[in-house]
Amino acid sequence: MTTRSEKPRSLADFIDRHFQWLALAPAALFLLLLTVYPVGELIAMSLSTITFERASEIWQFTPAENFRQLLDDDIFRIALKNTVVFAIISVLIELAFGLVLAILVSSAGKAKAILRTILIIPILMPPVAIGSMWKLMYSLDFGVLNQAVTLVGLQPINWLGSTSLALLSVVIVDVWHWTPFVFLILFAAVEAVPGDVIEAARIDGAKNRTIVLRIIIPLIWPTLLVAMFFRTILAFKVFDQIFLLTSGGPGTSTEVVSLHLYKVYFQQNDLGYGSMLSIAVIAATIAFIWVAHRAGRFVRAI
Template structure:
């Protein structure tokens, strides 16, 4: 019995000393399998031209050709501009609306639970249902929006068929869909603000406007930044709403990078150039996050 304990003790001691690293091994392997390997595969595809010959993949190195195709791709430049406009406008509106709703619902007393439940309904709906519903509402002939407009004597509006209105129409759908997500994040932050701080400000004679802009917003500013980051990343990857509503049209007025990627991959079957586009999108997203992070640090340092 004594001999058995002596033989097993070194293994037990080794596990105790290195338990932290041993516990990380499964997670690290999982990360490598599902993240690192696909990224390396994407890079390899971006440097190649991939064709299918005799039921087999044929890879040819063509990094310079793919890069030149990216530089010459006019549609990608249009899609990138549309994506930036879409993300900037929709996220700013969603954060403003979400913050306003969070403050209003937080002060609603006993009704806040019911209001919160009603407001989160849009984010629970499937994107296909949202796209179909809004496409019917935007219909030029029998949509409810045009029926309301023509009822007051105004001409019908071609919401999805006009090059000047199509992107704005998609932004409206995105705001309706994702404002509740921002609201939930900011509502939790507003609820976490100590009530005695607000009451003390009211006793000192602060107006509601002063309480919001000088107390609430500074206290929940880190949460607002998190909401901005999350929504900007998701907005930059928008696909389903535009695919269902306009498919990038009319013309290229609502073409976005995700939709352009889809067309390159699955319609043109150009896997190599599609991978190069993917790397360009990843680089653009990381660049935005870096700039936004530096700007956030500058603002915090300036306030301090």
């Protein structure tokens, strides 16, 4: 016959045996509610046409229609091309600048802490403030950049109003904003490079260029890949800078995927097709990460 004292004991034994699962259960439930359910809802929306009548939703199962609309969407193809170009150019420049800054600051001695603090200021600024500040700087009439251009005898440049310069102008803002992020990641990796290895290379007569190319970069290569992955994903989702600076113009020269999604969802109120676009973007991002990861492993093997 089971006594009262045995019941609490059996409960305690059960908790001890399954403690790891019981500890993970709240986090797993939280993840399920905030991640899995919204993704499932997004997939269901992408297969439907959603309309609103009399303050209620009307769902119609139309996966073929949404997919056909995706294939026929010329603006999406332009936005995807602009997004890829923007991501490649901005990430490559940020990786190069971030690596150079990390190496220079790492060798700055006592000024290291001050330089690091100054360099991270751009990533601490709100995106709205950054967009407003750079829009004023790019102004055709009174922007500081055009004032500098006119000082050397050139005509003012329509930075944000030219179809050939608008995307490059946004890239410049992105590089200014996110290079400090890459710098912080790479700075930690450069600081972790063993000093005796570099000193031994110097004793053997290695120049600075050789040390960077043959020692520092191979040792921090995994960190470089991580920085590239993070920045590419964030660059692929760029929205605030373009929305504040150009709103996708002039024409569609700076139209990007996130901005197109915003217009489909909130201006056209097409929730079904907007969800289909979201699924396409998620699939493209996953494909890029897989390809980049495989390419990174191949390059590292070489």
